[in-house]
Amino acid sequence: MESALTYRRVGGARRAPLIAPASLAVALEAPLLGAGRAQEWLVLLDPRSGSPAETIARLHMHDAGLHPETQVEVRTPDGRRRCLDFLFRAEGLAIEIEGYAYHGTRDAHRRDVVRFNQLARSPEVRTLLRYTAEDDFHRPLQMIREIRAALNAGAGRFGTGPCDPLG
DSSP: OGGGGSOEEETTEEEOOSSOHHHHHHHTTSOOTTHHHHHHHHTTOOTTOOSHHHHHHHHHHHHTTOOOEEEEEEEOTTSOEEEEEEEETTTTEEEEEEOHHHHOSHHHHHHHHHHHHHHHTSTTOSEEEEEEHHHHHHOHHHHHHHHHHHHHHHHHHHOOOOOOTTO
């Protein structure tokens, strides 16, 4: 659904969203099977989501009571702007979800290494965790445990409140 709410590239051309959030909300007012549940989920949509894997990761974090900022722009020491998938700003914890289809070439790998080195030097990022889409889809509990552990480590170092390590 999130991809239907955002601008996207199709064959190199930029296409408008397929539907507006307000139109979707109106459509869900009809007495359709599942409409009530869909209305509850509508508040969880994030049109800024960069991929289905990011959406799933965000929903796993939401279910675990974790609510990072999404698609956050940060500055690198050389002044470049970079976008993070997720950021827990107070703890300085950045989360990146990597899909093979997007990152699976030598050139993409080279760009990713440069990008992650730049992000690691950003003043807003003290810890950077990277997960594959496979981790997200098949090992979400492990991913959440690692995120919680990093948040707890950040809380201890930077004086914010602790998180429950087992969630």
